[in-house]
Amino acid sequence: MSLGGPHMGVYRFPYCITSKFCAVVAEILSYAIDIPIIQDFIAPAQFYRDPHRPEDFLRVSRFLADLNNERPNKNQQYKDRIINLDLMVLVKFAKDHVIYPKVSEWFGYVDKRYGGDEIVMQETELYKQDYIGLRELNERGALKFMELPGEHVEWTNQDLKNLAKELV
Numbered sequence: 001m002s003l004g005g006p007h008m009g010v011y012r013f014p015y016c017i018t019s020k021f022c023a024v025v026a027e028i029l030s031y032a033i034d035i036p037i038i039q040d041f042i043a044p045a046q047f048y049r050d051p052h053r054p055e056d057f058l059r060v061s062r063f064l065a066d067l068n069n070e071r072p073n074k075n076q077q078y079k080d081r082i083i084n085l086d087l088m089v090l091v092k093f094a095k096d097h098v099i100y101p102k103v104s105e106w107f108g109y110v111d112k113r114y115g116g117d118e119i120v121m122q123e124t125e126l127y128k129q130d131y132i133g134l135r136e137l138n139e140r141g142a143l144k145f146m147e148l149p150g151e152h153v154e155w156t157n158q159d160l161k162n163l164a165k166e167l168v
Helices: 020-032 036-041 044-048 054-060 074-082 100-108 133-140 157-167
Strands: 087-091 107-111 117-119 143-148
Touching: 020 087, 074 133, 087 100, 087 157, 133 143, 143 157
Parallel strands: 087 143
Antiparallel strands: 107 117
8 A cells, every 4th residue: 555655756845835045946956856865865856757848857766766777778677576566556645736747646646748737657657658557457457556545645544544435
């Protein structure tokens, strides 16, 4: 089970979506992400993925591009481990302001080829080419998408009970 994981990366910084100040800061930081020391020592930088500069993500990502098998040389072990799961549950938070786009929590993303619109997992190359086995899991009914009403990794005991009921 993954609770609010940024599986396809993040494009904005937490709570910084609408103001002009945020836009300027985001622009500056989007280039600082490329600095190796930033990638090495600031973990969230490893999840930053600018849809307007996809080649930069593959070039500088020290973690997520490898984990998602997006590099030219694929690691079959990554795919094997996922396809051997009995069930993979992806939980998205409806009011999440930490992960942007929220659809990343379900392996979707923002794609400039689609006018900057969000795309669902099934429209990503990761899924179409089945880099890590998501398509295989989905086709055999072993991939479940769930949503909780709160902010990022915020839930109540009742939310957890509801999740458990749906999984049993």
